[in-house]
Amino acid sequence: xxxxxxxxxxxxxxxxxxxxxxxxxxxxxxxxxxxxxxxxxxxxxxxxxxxxxxxxxxxxxxxxxxxxxxxxxxxxxxxxxxxxxxxxxxxxxxxxxxxxxxxxxxxxxxxxxxxxxxxxxxxxxxxxxxxxxxxxxxxxxxxxxxxxxxxxxxxxxxxxxxxxxxxxxxxxxxxxxxxxxxxxxxxxxxxxxxxxxxxxxxxxxxxxxxxxxxxxxxxxxxxxxxxxxxxxxxxxxxxxxxxxxxxxxxxxxxxxxxxxxxxxxxxxxxxxxxxxxxxxxxxxxxxxxxxxxxxxxxxxxxxx
Amino acid sequence: xxxxxxxxxxxxxxxxxxxxxxxxxxxxxxxxxxxxxxxxxxxxxxxxxxxxxxxxxxxxxxxxxxxxxxxxxxxxxxxxxxxxxxxxxxxxxxxxxxxxxxxxxxxxxxxxxxxxxxxxxxxxxxxxxxxxxxxxxxxxxxxxxxxxxxxxxxxxxxxxxxxxxxxxxxxxxxxxxxxxxxxxxxxxxxxxxxxxxxxxxxxxxxxxxxxxxxxxxxxxxxxxxxxxxxxxxxxxxxxxxxxxxxxxxxxxxxxxxxxxxxxxxxxxxxxxxxxxxxxxxxxxxxxxxxxxxxxxxxxxxxxx
Numbered sequence: 375x376x377x378x379x380x381x382x383x384x385x386x387x388x389x390x391x392x393x394x395x396x397x398x399x400x401x402x403x404x405x406x407x408x409x410x411x412x413x414x415x416x417x418x419x420x421x422x423x424x425x426x427x428x429x430x431x432x433x434x435x436x437x438x439x440x441x442x443x444x445x446x447x448x449x450x451x452x453x454x455x456x457x458x459x460x461x462x463x464x465x466x467x468x469x470x471x472x473x474x475x476x477x478x479x480x481x482x483x484x485x486x487x488x489x490x491x492x493x494x495x496x497x498x499x500x501x502x503x504x505x506x507x508x509x510x511x512x513x514x515x516x517x518x519x520x521x522x523x524x525x526x527x528x529x530x531x532x533x534x535x536x537x538x539x540x541x542x543x544x545x546x547x548x549x550x551x552x553x554x555x556x557x558x559x560x561x562x563x564x565x566x567x568x569x570x571x572x573x574x575x576x577x578x579x580x581x582x583x584x585x586x587x588x589x590x591x592x593x594x595x596x597x598x599x600x601x602x603x604x605x606x607x608x609x610x611x612x613x614x615x616x617x618x619x620x621x622x623x624x625x626x627x628x629x630x631x632x633x634x635x636x637x638x639x640x641x642x643x644x645x646x647x648x649x650x651x652x653x654x655x656x657x658x659x660x661x662x663x664x665x666x667x668x669x670x671x672x673x674x675x676x677x678x
Numbered sequence: 679x680x681x682x683x684x685x686x687x688x689x690x691x692x693x694x695x696x697x698x699x700x701x702x703x704x705x706x707x708x709x710x711x712x713x714x715x716x717x718x719x720x721x722x723x724x725x726x727x728x729x730x731x732x733x734x735x736x737x738x739x740x741x742x743x744x745x746x747x748x749x750x751x752x753x754x755x756x757x758x759x760x761x762x763x764x765x766x767x768x769x770x771x772x773x774x775x776x777x778x779x780x781x782x783x784x785x786x787x788x789x790x791x792x793x794x795x796x797x798x799x800x801x802x803x804x805x806x807x808x809x810x811x812x813x814x815x816x817x818x819x820x821x822x823x824x825x826x827x828x829x830x831x832x833x834x835x836x837x838x839x840x841x842x843x844x845x846x847x848x849x850x851x852x853x854x855x856x857x858x859x860x861x862x863x864x865x866x867x868x869x870x871x872x873x874x875x876x877x878x879x880x881x882x883x884x885x886x887x888x889x890x891x892x893x894x895x896x897x898x899x900x901x902x903x904x905x906x907x908x909x910x911x912x913x914x915x916x917x918x919x920x921x922x923x924x925x926x927x928x929x930x931x932x933x934x935x936x937x938x939x940x941x942x943x944x945x946x947x948x949x950x951x952x953x954x955x956x957x958x959x960x961x962x963x964x965x966x967x968x969x970x971x972x973x974x975x976x977x978x979x980x981x982x
Contacts, residue, residue: 392860461860556696556765557902557903557904557905558883558901559901559902559903560903577884579862580881580884580885581884581896581898583898583901585901589974589975590901590975591975591976591977591978592898592901592975592976593976593978594885594887594896594898597862597863597887597889597894597896598861598863599861599863599864600861601861622982628978628979631977631978631979632978632979632981632982634978635978662981665981666980669978669980670893671893671894671895671896672895672896672897672976672978673895673935674895674897674932674935674936674938674939674973674976675932675935675936676970676973677936677966677969678926678936
């Protein structure tokens, strides 16, 4: 069992979907990631919140046994994001972003964090990703996410980070933009040529694809009758994936496939309610049952 | 081994993709379907072409042992479609449609066609689908495709057809529009409530989903490094699917899953070149090899 260090945003989200509205609820990439990963492994969260960050949110994260030694609470307001989704839940429309205390975020790892076995660099400024990574001694596995904003605006810094990353977890539009190549297979080859041994493409309701030296793997998303709020699905996916890898300590191609399904399982639960609410009642039994449902979902026999 | 009867368009397509242009090449839903299905079963094609339809196209279809007794050649010009694709190859932009001889298409089955075991009603006017179906005596399996134009303009006629159909093969936007329900799982339940035992959703580069009483099945698309022309992918998919069912005569849930993968295999070859060109050199060995690649693509192990 390895520890996982995650650096990313801890936010208050205001989200409108066709199914309702949630105002200033717990969100952020590091939050969704940590909560999902906490079902499998010990997580150390590096981030920043303001004085307005409610005690109940801290209590929830602590109830998931997440180490908050790296979560600084400083004067000012917590990072806020406001977005909405139409019936096509695959894409969020950002209405407002308030960086607030995140604008001056300068992550310094507390003692005990430098030896983390797995590091997840959530979607933040590549310079900050690099700064965190440089403080970890000899991680066994480093994974990173990013977004169009950094791909366009900090391409060089991002490539510097990717050279030190084994697993890239991004969506298909980001992969195409990053590689400047519309064909996904060619884009994957390009990205892998920069250093990562594994590229995992998130495709929302269409599932995920893994490209690596060991081959290609396609995982579906679980067809859900009630998708309430897709916010954080990608980070829950990464959390389930890296959490499972941390728990098993097995980085083989075979186990990466299991881990991607576990990521898909956690993402499928995450979207069943607003914020992280579904994870508050989620059990290990439900997780394992849905994993088995994924097995049934994709199974087909050899030609007879 | 059952025969398959297909009714649909036989066309001359002019297609522009980011990878080139093809002018007045062989196309049409019945054509793509028949060519794909012909690798597995005997196909009877019902359609119409004009006097301008080249002898070489007839020769190609005959070389695939497709029965053209139901393909009438009448005075006038063949149906023409002109379209283009951007880098997002999932969606065609129709530039021009010339119905020509298709405008007066009034399908009457020749002798020997009434006893077909499997019927595929490709995407044409639901009144014509109904007219063809009423001439087949006791088909063992009827499958149908449709499109937004008929869903919006001939909803009643379409529902009348669907009551007599066991397998509906449409894309996700069409399923949502047909059921008037944005959630795909709920849309599937709605469509199945009208009579079909099985709904198969085509999702282009994202694969296919099957909803039936027996459960849900998710199939990926094969990640291709060279997609030249997606025209006809959906009909090749249906052709591989129903061709495999006809060849095996097994309509179990287990065999439907194999058939959907076989449809995905045929669609993956279809898009590797313009028109039906890839199918001209395709071999049984290549088909079976790609089926095995699909097995590797989706495989993951149980939790250890």
